[in-house]
Amino acid sequence: MSDRTAAWIHGINAYSLSEQTQIPAVETCARRGNAPTRLEGVDGRSRDLLDRDIMLINGVRITTPLRTALDLGCNLRRREAMAALNEFAKEHGITRADLNQELPRFKGRRGVVQLRELVPLLNRHVESQRESWTLLAISDAGLPLPETQVWVNVDGIPTYRLDFAYRLAKVAVEYDGEDHDDPEQQIYDEERRGWLVDHGWIVIIVRRGDFTGDRLDAWLREIKDALTPTYSSRRF
Secondary structure (H helix, E strand, O other): OOHHHHHHHOOOOOOOOOHHHOOOOEEEEEEOOOOOOOOOOEEEEEEOOOHHHEEEEOOEEEEOHHHHHHHHHHHOOHHHHHHHHHHHHHHHOOOHHHHHHHHHHHOOOOOHHHHHHHHHHOOOOOOOHHHHHHHHHHHHOOOOOOEEEEEEEEOOEEEEEEEEEEOOOOEEEEEEOHHHHOHHHHHHHHHHHHHHHHOOOEEEEEEOOOOOHHHHHHHHHHHHHHHOHHHHHHHO
């Protein structure tokens, strides 16, 4: 087992929402020199695998978390690849050093340039796929990277946690997923963000459909404007 099938077994969902509406093909790979399977419902490939790339789970041979992360970093689309890498960092303790140590083996492989670009952005504190997308979009826009999972103190007590924050500029960036559609969550968000604004914070909200076109440009522009020295001096 390899790729997204292996990731699933390791507790990480690397499938898109549309792919989850049907049963996906089982992804496997044969070691180089062996023919990949042609079984129906199985996506068979060939890979250069070392013994350390393979483990047994309940008698099933499967690529290790590290090898699976490396493969997905090459094979998935860029945003999905970043999300998968961050999930492996969070759930399996994979580090930038772990990935960098293996990168020379992947020289010349399709997708390795993408993988090499994503490794420095690895962040085990990101809590969802779309938060990974948010952080990647900020990086791609050439903006400074914010801190992740930042606590804001009220009367000296950590009270409000922000997805991303530029602490010195008092700029918060938050991704609102489907869980924020809940009425009680919306009330809490309104109260929390109202407090932040009243205490000098700028709060920028990113939503599910905000990762392409004008909607992507809009919130990235909000961040840029909030971080410019002229804006900061005028605001604070």
